[in-house]
């Protein structure tokens with residue numbers, strides 16, 4: 690089975706490919722492999738909406754079963770920001786070293802450090818691969834609760850990894866290896882559930 694990973698984020702590709710090493714029956718392709726340079730605009734107000742939008746867009750472009758993740762960090766003391774706007778928060782091209790420093794500064798007097806990463810994974814099937822009337826999409830969610838640290842630590846991963854400490858750990862996501870992060874992470878949880886459904890050949894309604 691061929692599966693297209695509908696992202697240009699190289700870190701997401703590394704994480705998703707690592708999660709698929711136990712599934713040799715799945716041949717993984719990326720947008721770069723298909724020379725697809727663009728990505729759709731994320732116009733939906735929810736993780737679920739944007740994950741579905743990206744997966745369906747990639748499936749229509751490629752004719753392949755396509756998987757997209759839409760994810761972000763919700764910080765309680767910032768009223769859930771950056772949330773669904775995580776990639777654009779404080780400027781799309783602002784380096785994460787700066788974004789993370791600004792967030793730490795905004796929280797410097799704050800004792801409520803609670804935060805969570807959320808991921809919604811959507812897998813879209815081409816019409817030719819499902820029966821009329823069947824739903825053509827798998828959707829699953831993963832949430833990792835945790836807290837925002839007092840300094841940015843670690844150099845693995847990407848984005849907000851250096852400031853997020855997953856619940857039950859003392860290290861940030863950026864101090865964990867890809868394999869350990871994948872075992873606990875929001876994306877790992879959502880992805881494993883979606884892949885299980887894909888492999889079992891089931892799909893469920895939205």
Ligand code: IMP
Nearest residue numbers: 758759760761762775776847848849850
């Ligand atoms: P998306 O590609 O539109 O889903 O944007 C997700 C954004 O959320 C990324 O650009 C990061 O800012 C943030 N994000 C999502 N997952 C992670 C993660 O695992 N580590 C760090 N940041 C993440």
